[in-house]
């Protein structure tokens with residue numbers, strides 16, 4: 001079954017900025033209806049109105065803080081109550097921070113794990129049975145080039161993304177007999193609000209991609225007749241990920257620590 005946009009609904013988390021806005025744009029351009037989720041409702045409503053007008057799709061803006069316990073179940077319940085069923089889930093919302101782990105704010109560490117790990121897991125659990133039964137859409141999770149080696153100075157962030165990569169690939173394998181496409185996409189640095197949130201440019205390693213380049217790479221991977229379990233967006237990032245896998249762990253760790261100025 002080819003990847004379907006028209007007549008399907010894509011739920012995109014983190015759709016108020018950066019990659020999420022671009023996922024929404026590219027899916028709407030191809031005729032998908034949207035559920036746009038993030039905390040900043042004004043931005044979601046602005047984007048929903050723009051995409052509805054431009055592409056003639058239906059876009060729902062739903063404000064949710066996905067770092068709060070129970071957020072995934074609450075979102076699923078809200079969509080059920082509104083009679084909205086979802087064929088594609090893009091787990092995109094996430095954030096990082098930079099600095100020595102021992103000096104990180106414990107509340108912020110918890111928030112990062114809640115958003116990057118718990119919300120991704122719970123949203124996937126809440127929607128996967130329906131996604132797989134329908135099979136026209138996709139499960140996409142945004143990991144990171146940081147998933148491919150430990151990331152000193154971003155210790156928790158890299159670990160959350162390693163989880164996301166492993167989890168998504170495993171779920172993709174489990175659902176291999178369904179037509180559902182499952183993909184983990186790992187960008188290197190992308191020109192979004194990510195580094196404003198991180199609060200340090202030391203985390204921006206390598207050439208900045210645009211959101212359009214990353215989302216286009218993800219979409220093309222999904223549209224292949226055989227969707228790969230994961231992609232690393234950008235040639236230089238692919239080479240780094242491969243080098244990390246082939247190099248002794250101690251060396252990879254030291255290189256990563258130096259690059260991230262740990």
Ligand SMILES: NC(=O)c1ccc[n+]([C@@H]2O[C@H](COP(=O)([O-])OP(=O)(O)OC[C@H]3O[C@@H](n4cnc5c(N)ncnc54)[C@H](OP(=O)(O)O)[C@@H]3O)[C@@H](O)[C@H]2O)c1
Nearest residue numbers: 014016017018019038039040066094144189190192193194
């Ligand atoms: N940019 C990069 O260099 C890069 C590289 C590799 C991977 N990534 C990954 O790409 C994904 C998207 O990031 P981005 O680069 O597009 O960053 P961004 O521009 O900062 O966008 C992050 C999005 O996540 C949402 N978000 C943050 N906290 C949230 C919460 N508690 N509940 C609900 N939504 C929340 C934000 O919306 P609100 O603030 O309105 O809630 C925003 O829409 C993330 O998973 C990130 O880890 C980014």
